[in-house]
Amino acid sequence: MKIKYIDVHSHMSEKIFDKDRDKILKECEKMGIFVINCGGTKESNKDSLKLLKYKNVNINLGVYPIQTTEMSDKEFFDELKFIENNKDKIVGIGEVGLDFYWIQDDVKRQLEIERFKEIIWLANKLRLPLNVHTRAAEAETIAILSKMVHTPTILHSFGGKTKLGKLAAAEGFYISIPPNIIINKARQKLAKEIPIEYLLTETDAPYMGPTRDRNDPRNIPLVIEKIAEIKKMDVEEVRKQILKNAGDIFNLKI
Ligand SMILES: [Zn+2]
Numbered sequence: 634m635k636i637k638y639i640d641v642h643s644h645m646s647e648k649i650f651d652k653d654r655d656k657i658l659k660e661c662e663k664m665g666i667f668v669i670n671c672g673g674t675k676e677s678n679k680d681s682l683k684l685l686k687y688k689n690v691n692i693n694l695g696v697y698p699i700q701t702t703e704m705s706d707k708e709f710f711d712e713l714k715f716i717e718n719n720k721d722k723i724v725g726i727g728e729v730g731l732d733f734y735w736i737q738d739d740v741k742r743q744l745e746i747e748r749f750k751e752i753i754w755l756a757n758k759l760r761l762p763l764n765v766h767t768r769a770a771e772a773e774t775i776a777i778l779s780k781m782v783h784t785p786t787i788l789h790s791f792g793g794k795t796k797l798g799k800l801a802a803a804e805g806f807y808i809s810i811p812p813n814i815i816i817n818k819a820r821q822k823l824a825k826e827i828p829i830e831y832l833l834t835e836t837d838a839p840y841m842g843p844t845r846d847r848n849d850p851r852n853i854p855l856v857i858e859k860i861a862e863i864k865k866m867d868v869e870e871v872r873k874q875i876l877k878n879a880g881d882i883f884n885l886k887i
Contacts, residue, residue: 634689637665637872638857639879640850641809642727642764642789642835645670645690646680649839649847661850662689668850669883671728671764673697675712685722691883693727693764694719701748702741709748713755724883726756727764728789731777734769746773750781757783762882764789771797779804785882790837791823798823802831807878809833811841812852814859825863829874832860833882 640661645654645668661668671693672678684690694716701709716726729752736742756763762785767774771793778786787807791798798808808827811834814820824832834856835841842848843855857875861868879885 634662634667635665636667636689636876636885638667638853639834639876639885640666640668640836640838640853641787641833641879641882642671642693643668643838643850644673644677644840645838645850646672646677646684647839650849657849657851658684658687658690662687664851664854666850666853667691667879667885669693669724669764671695673728674700675708675715678712678715682719682722691724691885692722693725694723695727695729695764696748696752697728698730698732698745698749698766699735702736702745709751713751717755717759720759720761723761724885725762725764726752726759727787728766729763730766731770731774732766732768733773746777749774749777753778753781757781760784762786766790768792771801775801775804775806778806787833787882789835790841792819795819795823795826798827802827805831807831807833807882809835810856810860811835811837812843812848812856813841814856814863815843821859821863824860829860829864829866829871830878832875833878834860834875 668690670681672681678694789809791808838849839847861871
């Protein structure tokens with residue numbers, strides 16, 4: 634398969650795709666779209682691994698930030714062990730991160746931070762890139778990562794202020810842009826300001842679509858076109874640079 638596009642963050646293992654997952658992923662293969670599928674719970678991590686049967690899918694395993702606050706020590710560290718045991722099957726660790734939008738209790742936020750740090754240690758140890766969620770916690774997330782992380786890091790669907798996005802790129806972190814850039818003005822501004830060398834494309838499927846409908850990786854070319862329009866760049870140039878960025882992060886043979 635000749636890879637033309639990359640979706641660095643999707644959840645094609647979710648039940649909402651049970652009826653047509655196979656059709657979608659095969660169409661993606663024809664379109665040259667390579668998909669990184671992210672887990673985030675005990676169940677979705679197992680389901681993600683099943684997608685390895687597709688030639689155009691690679692896997693990230695993780696523990697979703699809200700989840701980390703609901704797990705006992707044993708459950709959390711058992712899941713990290715599961716990730717480590719599968720290290721040869723995966724190309725990154727995610728979805729992980731910090732969410733202060735849904736977690737507002739201070740004690741729980743502290744636990745969320747501690748567990749995020751444990752996950753960063755694991756990524757450093759395994760030398761795997763991080764696929765990070767941050768919501769209403771952008772400054773904290775960037776500060777922690779800047780101090781600790783030694784592997785390539787993606788801030789997925791970054792919804793923070795443009796200033797923070799620029800700070801993240803200056804620290805060497807990548808910002809991935811989902812298809813809702815078509816309708817979201819803040820995200821358009823972000824894509825304009827971040828250098829193309831630090832941009833990626835994703836879908837966060839089934840979320841973050843160009844409309845309210847279910848989103849899937851076949852929408853990636855739309856994101857490339859929109860970024861090219863916003864940055865007044867050639868579509869081909871944007872496509873190639875973003876593919877190169879992803880190839881560097883995940884060691885993909887492109
Ligand atoms: Zn996600």
